[in-house]
Amino acid sequence: SQKIEQNSEALNIQEGKTATLTCNYTNYSPAYLQWYRQDPGRGPVFLLLIRENEKEKRKERLKVTFDTTLKQSLFHITASQPADSATYLCALEGDYKLSFGAGTTVTVRA
């Protein structure tokens, strides 16, 4: 069966450090993978999309990698700030729709 797994534990980090989130998947062959941010009481907000032929994508302090051999994506937040505290969801394209992981909650301590 298809499965998407994100870091099972919440991630607590010190301001200024790099947060690294993992998204592993099985029985998917996504043409691309997306990352979303969700704040409490709000809907998910799109952050980045990376295609299967791209190894890495950056947007400001965010970096995403995509390894289709390992079936894994890594999401990095560099120079983290308390405002980065949120839940981050990975989403895979498959059968012309998106399937979302459970999310990883990141808390950045000042």
Added chain:
Amino acid sequence: DAGVIQSPRHEVTEMGQEVTLRCKPISGHNSLFWYRQTMMRGLELLIYFNNNVPIDDSGMPEDRFSAKMPNASFSTLKIQPSEPRDSAVYFCASGPGGGGETQYFGPGTRLLVL
């Protein structure tokens, strides 16, 4: 642009009552999605419309749930009759491309069925 608009933002109802959730997608987007989010099951796709036509409703839990998109600017998700296990946050999202493309989510409707 106003983004995706959902109403109501909160709904409290009693078991057995009919519930109607509403969504206005972003103008120009041709895909519309209804999701349900709970702590136990995460974010689940219920139904996907493209150009107002239902493409995939395999996520609709049972016949008590129905969704319509009468035109490009409006969609409804109806639960009849509602049950306590339907309590969740329901999100509407729209997108400019196909179902696997980037999606823009509304603020959600928090439903509590007593």
